[in-house]
Amino acid sequence: MMRLPFQFSARFGTLIKLQPSVRSAVSRWCSSQPGHATRAVDVGTCLEVDHPRWPHSIRISYLWLRDHCRCEHCYNFATAQRAFDITHMPPNIRPASIVNTAEGVELMWPDGHISNYNYKFLWQNTYESCRTSHKTQQLPWTGATFPKTDFITVTLQDMEKTDKSGLRKLFGSIVKYGLAFITEVPPDTESTRSVIEKICAIKKTFFGEMWEMQSMNFEHFDTAYSQEYIGAHTDTTYFSHPCRIQVFHCLQPASEGGENLLVDGFSVAQQFKERDPVGYEFLSSMAIPSEYREEGVHHYTLDTVIKHHPVTGNISRFRFNVYDRAPLSSVPLGKIEEFYYHYCNLSKIIRHPRNEYWLQLEPGTVLLMDNWRLLHGRNSFRGTRVLSGCYLDNVDFTSAARVAGIQLE
Structure with a gap:
């Protein structure tokens, strides 16, 4: 010494x-x-x-x-x-x-x-x-600056490497861009489960662990089971802690339509803050209710659209779903007009074509999205469309990322 x-x-x-x-x-x-x-x-x-x-x-x-x-x-x-x-x-x-x-x-x-x-x-x-x-690892994008395929894609073979390099690339892509693709996965639910479990445990919700969604098969009373257009939204806003990772694998594309929509919520939030700083502060502090109802199930929660890291102040979560909004009982009369003004302004930015990225999911390619950041939607379609997927919990996903050596905020 x-x-x-x-x-x-x-x-x-x-x-x-x-x-x-x-x-x-x-x-x-x-x-x-x-x-x-x-x-x-x-x-x-x-x-x-x-x-x-x-x-x-x-x-x-x-x-x-x-x-x-x-x-x-x-x-x-x-x-x-x-x-x-x-x-x-x-x-x-x-x-x-x-x-x-x-x-x-x-x-x-x-x-x-x-x-x-x-x-x-x-x-x-x-x-x-x-x-x-600390330097933020997140890189917001728009439709024109959507990340290159090589940056956000790993193969099934990459995921099976003993040095975990494929897994680290996948984690890094999700942290940086909010999404990642795994290619060369056999187009069936069990193969999808197998590759996802290499990341972390699958979260069980009232949808189950792995689910397989077919058009017009209303196993659950959710618009996702229809053939209708669905605008950009985040999932499980009615949970006190929304699911962190959303997984999609299109096992059978529709004969017409059914393209998937992606929007970067963090990029939208930046634009919203620049254009309407008062509205940004309002939707960062005013909690609004969300709920899900079906036979034997009633989920309900109150939370803000935008949440921030308690130390750095950086945006940490974007929660937006016009479909699952519950009756607006949390906003007082004197704030109602202000709420609708700011919420509509935010909705317009989300829906602007420059923030949209459309893609057609194909069998064999699994999409993973950060549900705390990315909004997703779907075009209307005709014919049979089969989609398999699941959720990953924040606790399990971030633990696995840290074990892999990924820096998180």
């Missing part, structure tokens, strides 16, 4: 000198690093840490540092759970000494407990650094 030529004494506010030989060794280590030297400095109620590979220094509360000790007594590495009781931590806690090492920072607390913090751990897990290092 390499120590800086001094230590801070929180109790006496003095510097404790270290041996000249140690000072010399630290000097040699610091001079070998690119840019400025690594340092950790006491600045009152927090520690300021700097590293040559960081774009700026970060300040970290001593309360945070004591709570995040990763020694075997404070953290159970077998279960990845904390063991330290924060009620035993005084609110004005300060370390008795601070030591910089080549790997990180070592703090000794007044009770003699020693905590070590790796630089990488500090940069990846503190507020200031996360705000700086």
Whole structure:
């Protein structure tokens, strides 16, 4: 362990000198690093840490540092759970000494407990650094800028690679563009299930796990089972947490029509915010009701059209479905006109041809969409059309993505 030529004494506010030989060794280590030297400095109620590979220094509360000790007594590495009781931590806690090492920072607390913090751990897990290092992975698109096929497509063979490269590409495509295709999948429901289960568990809803939808077969009382045109919408807006991923596999195309419509909700939200910032704020704060009813089923929820990440403020969810709107009991009389004005403005942007991308799904190609971002619809059609599909839950999908090494906000 390499120590800086001094230590801070929180109790006496003095510097404790270290041996000249140690000072010399630290000097040699610091001079070998690119840019400025690594340092950790006491600045009152927090520690300021700097590293040559960081774009700026970060300040970290001593309360945070004591709570995040990763020694075997404070953290159970077998279960990845904390063991330290924060009620035993005084609110004005300060370390008795601070030591910089080549790997990180070592703090000794007044009770003699020693905590070590790796630089990488500090940069990846503190507020200031996360705000700086995070770059949104999402790339909004319109009909004219729809991503190239190669960027958003993996084959069944790719999905079966042991190095998981195909799976990582699929996750990356969904995070960046909101969708991905898997090609060369046998056109049947069980083959579709098999490839989807390579991603994560399939979510069971009142539709079941895997479903197979045939035109005019009203197994459920939903417009999707008809041959009618369906405008752009997101699914399961009536769930408190809408399904995250929507999966479609067209096993038998219609003889005429039935093309699928895709709209990027995040791109629409950006356009809406630029044109009607008051409306954007209104639909980000005013909850509206959605519901689904059939025999033995009644789902209902209240939520906003637009939701944001609680820390970064970036848009995180777009919930829009004109078909599943419940009676508007959540908007007071004085806000009714404002609601319809803004909601209609948003609807017009969604329906503008420049935001639409139409495609014909073919047997053998599975489409996965981020239902928290993309809206989808369908043209009217004639003849028999068979569509297989399922949903994936947010919890399972994001867990699998993190395990694959994908950065999520």
